[in-house]
Amino acid sequence: xSDKIAVTAVPIHSVIARRWSPRAFxxxxxxxxxxxLALLEAARWAPSCxxxxxxRFVVCDRFDDAEAWQGFQDCLAxxxxxWAKNAPVLILATAVPNFTHNDEPNRWHQYDVxxxxxxxxxxxxxxxxxxxxxxxxxxxxxRATFGIPPEVDVLAAIxxxxxxxxxxxxxxxxxxxQQARFRAPLGERFFRGNWGNPLLTSC
Amino acid sequence: xSDKIAVTAVPIHSVIARRWSPRAFxxxxxxxxxxxLALLEAARWAPSCxxxxxxRFVVCDRFDDAEAWQGFQDCLAxxxxxWAKNAPVLILATAVPNFTHNDEPNRWHQYDVxxxxxxxxxxxxxxxxxxxxxxxxxxxxxRATFGIPPEVDVLAAIxxxxxxxxxxxxxxxxxxxQQARFRAPLGERFFRGNWGNPLLTSC
Numbered sequence: 001x002s003d004k005i006a007v008t009a010v011p012i013h014s015v016i017a018r019r020w021s022p023r024a025f026x027x028x029x030x031x032x033x034x035x036x037l038a039l040l041e042a043a044r045w046a047p048s049c050x051x052x053x054x055x056r057f058v059v060c061d062r063f064d065d066a067e068a069w070q071g072f073q074d075c076l077a078x079x080x081x082x083w084a085k086n087a088p089v090l091i092l093a094t095a096v097p098n099f100t101h102n103d104e105p106n107r108w109h110q111y112d113v114x115x116x117x118x119x120x121x122x123x124x125x126x127x128x129x130x131x132x133x134x135x136x137x138x139x140x141x142x143r144a145t146f147g148i149p150p151e152v153d154v155l156a157a158i159x160x161x162x163x164x165x166x167x168x169x170x171x172x173x174x175x176x177x178q179q180a181r182f183r184a185p186l187g188e189r190f191f192r193g194n195w196g197n198p199l200l201t202s203c
Numbered sequence: 204x205s206d207k208i209a210v211t212a213v214p215i216h217s218v219i220a221r222r223w224s225p226r227a228f229x230x231x232x233x234x235x236x237x238x239x240l241a242l243l244e245a246a247r248w249a250p251s252c253x254x255x256x257x258x259r260f261v262v263c264d265r266f267d268d269a270e271a272w273q274g275f276q277d278c279l280a281x282x283x284x285x286w287a288k289n290a291p292v293l294i295l296a297t298a299v300p301n302f303t304h305n306d307e308p309n310r311w312h313q314y315d316v317x318x319x320x321x322x323x324x325x326x327x328x329x330x331x332x333x334x335x336x337x338x339x340x341x342x343x344x345x346r347a348t349f350g351i352p353p354e355v356d357v358l359a360a361i362x363x364x365x366x367x368x369x370x371x372x373x374x375x376x377x378x379x380x381q382q383a384r385f386r387a388p389l390g391e392r393f394f395r396g397n398w399g400n401p402l403l404t405s406c
Contacts, residue, residue: 005245005379006248008241008244008247008248009244010237010240010241010244011241011326012241012244012245012248012326012329013218013245013329015216015218015316016248016322016325016326017248019248020250021250037212037213037389037404038213038214038215040389040393041209041211041213041215041389042215042216042219043214043393044211044386044387044392044393045209045211045215045219045220045222045384045386046321047222047223047224047321047324047336049338051385053303053386053387053392056392056398057392057393057394057395057396057397058391058394058395058397058398059393059394059396059402060396064395065395067396068395068396068397074228079255090392095314102380107338107358108313108338108358108359109318110311110313110314110317111298111313111314111316111317111320111358111359112317113317114311114315114316114317114318114321115317115318115320115321115398117314118249118250118317118318118321118322119219119325121250121322122216122219122322122325123215123216123219126216128337133250135252135311136311146394146397146398147397147398147399148397148398149398155310155311155314156311156314174227180246180253183247183248183256184247184256186240186243186244186247189247189256189258189259189260190243190246190247190259190260190262191259191260191262191349192260192261192262192267192268192271192289193261193262193263193268193270193271194261194271194349194350195259195261195349195350195351195352196350199243199262
């Protein structure tokens with residue numbers, strides 16, 4: 001796996017700097033049970049509004065339940081399936097829209113699930129695993145395949161596994177796998193005291 | 204600050220385990236510029252759909268721009284202001300709803316901002332700082348105060364600072380500050396192969 005550490009104005013924690021979204025997975029090596037549990041525990045301890053924990057994750061491990069895993073593979077968009085077919089674990093991230101304590105709408109339910117998924121991906125990076133989130137999949141098919149209730153938001157598919165060799169990755173993706181990572185300059189997204197007023201990185 | 208490490212079935216990364224949402228802030232100690240930049244860089248390197256980076260953060264530092272900071276304080280719900288008044292930095296997390304590249308709706312915009320905010324909070328934990336997200340604030344007032352465009356979703360206020368002493372925290376919050384952290388059992392939120400089928404933690 002290419003080592004693509006974030007380029008930052010000041011040092012940040014190495015796990016955050018090292019996390020990225022590779023497409024090269026080892027197709028034959030399973031994620032150990034303890035590793036998988038660590039990913040889920042990391043997600044479980046994310047913060048959420050009123051501690052509601054609106055996330056629900058459906059985990060499909062090829063080495064534990066090949067049928068469920070294949071059902072998930074069949075939901076992926078072609079361009080994702082080309083590389084994610086090698087990922088031994090696929091995880092569906094979903095969000096319950098109403099609070100548990102009063103059944104009123106929780107306007108942070110997607111935001112909070114995003115945090116939980118990020119914890120999961122960071123824990124993967126910490127363990128030397130690869131995690132790559134996808135939006136490109138058939139939501140209706142995933143809903144039917146996994147019995148997701150109609151009111152629940154189906155948000156992301158997360159491929160997890162051990163890093164794979166570049167030459168096992170479909171040729172279309174090899175360049176992207178090696179390109180430098182990119183982010184907008186900090187001042188374009190982070191403002192000082194008012195919308196649009198760039199926060200500058202000079203110390 | 205109380206040390207409230209997450210109780211997990213298997214070990215997880217210490218920064219994820221140590222992050223929680225305290226209310227006791229040191230009212231007089233500034234967040235150093237380099238620390239603040241590290242929080243923002245951590246957020247900046249979060250993943251996002253199509254690399255769109257839909258997050259926009261407005262940063263108000265009492266020691267840099269007291270007027271903006273006070274304007275933010277005036278937006279907070281009373282129950283939050285009671286403790287967040289001691290936080291030297293307040294950050295507004297917002298989400299742009301449409302993709303930059305084609306102006307079509309980005310259904311992951313809130314999810315992705317949740318990930319960026321979580322990176323910010325984890326980086327705070329890594330630096331020994333305190334970060335606490337709030338949903339309880341006047342969104343319309345915040346929108347007016349900081350000039351947030353009408354189409355942008357205003358999601359969360361994040362209080363950041365150095366940990367404070369328990370006896371400086373308003374009395375109402377001291378018990379909660381010391382209580383054990385709680386999460387639902389893993390099997391209630393994490394499923395194996397199908398909705399509602401609990402994933403068990405026994406290895």
